Amino acid sequence: MAISMKNQAAIAGIGTTAFSKNSGVSELALACEAVRNCLADAGLAPGEVDGLVTYTLDSSDEVEVARAVGLGDLTMFAKINYGGGAAVGLIQQAVMAVTTGAAKNVVVWRAMNGRSGQRMGQGVSGNIISSDLIHWSWYMAYGMLTPVSWVTMIANKYLHKYGVTAGHLAEVAITQRNFALNNPAAAGYGKPLTLAEYLASKKITDRLCIYDCCQETDGGTALLITSAERARDLKQKPAVIRGVTQAATRGQEQMTSFYREELDSLPEMELAAKRVYAMAGLGPADIDAACLYDAFTPEVLMQLESFGFCKRGEGKDFAADGNLRLDGRLPNNTHGGLLSEAYIHGVNNVAEGARLIRGTSSNQPKEVNHVLVSSGVGVPTGALILGRD
Amino acid sequence: MATTGRIKPPLGHDNKWWWDQVAAGTLALQRCSQCHTLRHPPRPMCGECQSLSWDSIPASGRGTVASFTILHHPQFPGYQYPLIIVLVDLEEGLRITAGLSDCDPADVAFDMAVEAYIHEDADGFRIPMFRPATGRKI
Numbered sequence: 439m440a441i442s443m444k445n446q447a448a449i450a451g452i453g454t455t456a457f458s459k460n461s462g463v464s465e466l467a468l469a470c471e472a473v474r475n476c477l478a479d480a481g482l483a484p485g486e487v488d489g490l491v492t493y494t495l496d497s498s499d500e501v502e503v504a505r506a507v508g509l510g511d512l513t514m515f516a517k518i519n520y521g522g523g524a525a526v527g528l529i530q531q532a533v534m535a536v537t538t539g540a541a542k543n544v545v546v547w548r549a550m551n552g553r554s555g556q557r558m559g560q561g562v563s564g565n566i567i568s569s570d571l572i573h574w575s576w577y578m579a580y581g582m583l584t585p586v587s588w589v590t591m592i593a594n595k596y597l598h599k600y601g602v603t604a605g606h607l608a609e610v611a612i613t614q615r616n617f618a619l620n621n622p623a624a625a626g627y628g629k630p631l632t633l634a635e636y637l638a639s640k641k642i643t644d645r646l647c648i649y650d651c652c653q654e655t656d657g658g659t660a661l662l663i664t665s666a667e668r669a670r671d672l673k674q675k676p677a678v679i680r681g682v683t684q685a686a687t688r689g690q691e692q693m694t695s696f697y698r699e700e701l702d703s704l705p706e707m708e709l710a711a712k713r714v715y716a717m718a719g720l721g722p723a724d725i726d727a728a729c730l731y732d733a734f735t736p737e738v739l740m741q742l743e744s745f746g747f748c749k750r751g752e753g754k755d756f757a758a759d760g761n762l763r764l765d766g767r768l769p770n771n772t773h774g775g776l777l778s779e780a781y782i783h784g785v786n787n788v789a790e791g792a793r794l795i796r797g798t799s800s801n802q803p804k805e806v807n808h809v810l811v812s813s814g815v816g817v818p819t820g821a822l823i824l825g826r827d
Numbered sequence: 828m829a830t831t832g833r834i835k836p837p838l839g840h841d842n843k844w845w846w847d848q849v850a851a852g853t854l855a856l857q858r859c860s861q862c863h864t865l866r867h868p869p870r871p872m873c874g875e876c877q878s879l880s881w882d883s884i885p886a887s888g889r890g891t892v893a894s895f896t897i898l899h900h901p902q903f904p905g906y907q908y909p910l911i912i913v914l915v916d917l918e919e920g921l922r923i924t925a926g927l928s929d930c931d932p933a934d935v936a937f938d939m940a941v942e943a944y945i946h947e948d949a950d951g952f953r954i955p956m957f958r959p960a961t962g963r964k965i
């Protein structure tokens with residue numbers, strides 16, 4: 439019989455470095471700092487960590503982090519593929535390990551010099567190419583090199599079909615910027631964004647301006663996942679993992695799932711929604727706040743539909759009605775998100791999900807019982823539901 | 828069209844044959860030898876019948892724009908901006924990604940008819956492109 443992962447594990451520690459545009463230190467140093475801060479937050483001794491998970495794109499090897507931080511004997515270590523699509527996948531690996539006994543205390547992290555080092559927005563024009571070189575070969579020669587170029591191809595069809603305007607996208611960008619104004623760690627802190635500024639800003643593609651695109655950040659975020667039982671004995675209020683899944687669907691490619699019949703929806707996110715709701719025994723009506731992956735603003739609108747918060751094509755109306763704001767139906771990315779806090783490849787969105795359950799967000803909604811977090815859009819991805827103990 | 832600095836596609840077993848055909852003047856579509864299903868981009872196995880054997884047919888080059896993106900930033904040497912890239916639904920029933928030329932960015936539209944041609948850079952590199960349909964052959 440399959441083992442259920444529901445309510446077995448919890449996020450018990452959150453650690454970050456400062457988020458900046460030029461850290462001046464190595465990515466390994468950022469990883470170590472985030473992991474150390476995470477363990478201090480949880481009140482767990484480094485020697486008790488026995489599992490590690492990070493991104494295939496992360497440059498810091500597990501044992502290098504373990505050695506530098508002084509972690510214990512490791513019985514599980516893994517790297518998850520697909521850039522920001524990995525964010526929730528890290529949590530899934532950790533929960534599987536904790537549930538099966540493969541490891542007891544798993545730290546997951548992402549640490550990167552995403553602005554001063556290999557700039558994430560430069561895509562495959564630089565070195566961010568993993569093993570799938572031939573896949574990228576179909577796009578490189580045409581100059582289709584960047585995340586924004588791939589994302590616009592699918593978003594354009596969606597925006598066209600459902601009449602989404604710049605004003606709708608601005609609602610996503612400005613709502614999250616307003617959250618960042620209360621978050622001292624955020625890139626958008628102290629930088630209000632008006633609709634006029636948004637509309638007058640630099641165009642990146644025909645449909646997206648600079649404010650529709652996420653930050654490029656130097657920094658790291660680490661999370662401790664342990665059993666729900668152990669989490670209760672640590673320093674922080676546990677964010678219990680109700681459901682977690684990865685998701686890739688037929689015809690899936692990394693960023694370029696252009697060859698499916700429909701281009702106006704996110705099949706992998708619909709699979710993630712179905713799986714995570716079923717595992718948690720919850721539905722959209724039970725979700726009080728979200729951290730929907732927001733590398734680009736149209737992705738937020740599309741996911742509102744994937745996760746059943748509104749009907750197909752109505753994401754723009756859901757947002758326009760103010761539902762993503764603090765007093766709305768679904769406060770989304772209350773830290774500012776990837777758009778206005780930092781781009782730590784989505785792990786900072788998972789961290790905010792745990793803060794919302796703790797009640798410590800810099801924009802804490804009144805009552806939060808369940809938070810939905812998703813990882814990368816347009817890539818093999820995943821979804822996570824966190825709840826109160 | 829910029830003629831120097833275009834990033835050349837990395838080549839391996841599964842795509843070099845296609846670029847060789849382009850160099851010879853053909854836009855090729857991979858076809859399963861067993862069930863005859865066409866597929867693009869090329870891959871080593873047929874997802875319908877799991878056969879590893881395949882051949883190819885020349886595409887008609889005629890199709891319509893399924894989606895497009897017009898790139899302004901960041902700008903890379905070897906390309907002219909705004910850079911138009913289209914997804915084309917070919918009349919053979921496949922979809923292909925390529926550049927669009929001979930078209931004002933303001934005139935690019937969903938469902939517009941386009942046709943393929945083989946563009947040659949100054950350094951001799953050849954690459955399939957699309958332009959608004961004129962009725963000419965590849």
Ligand SMILES: [Zn+2]
Pocket residue numbers: 859860861862863864873874875876877878
């Ligand atoms: Zn076949």
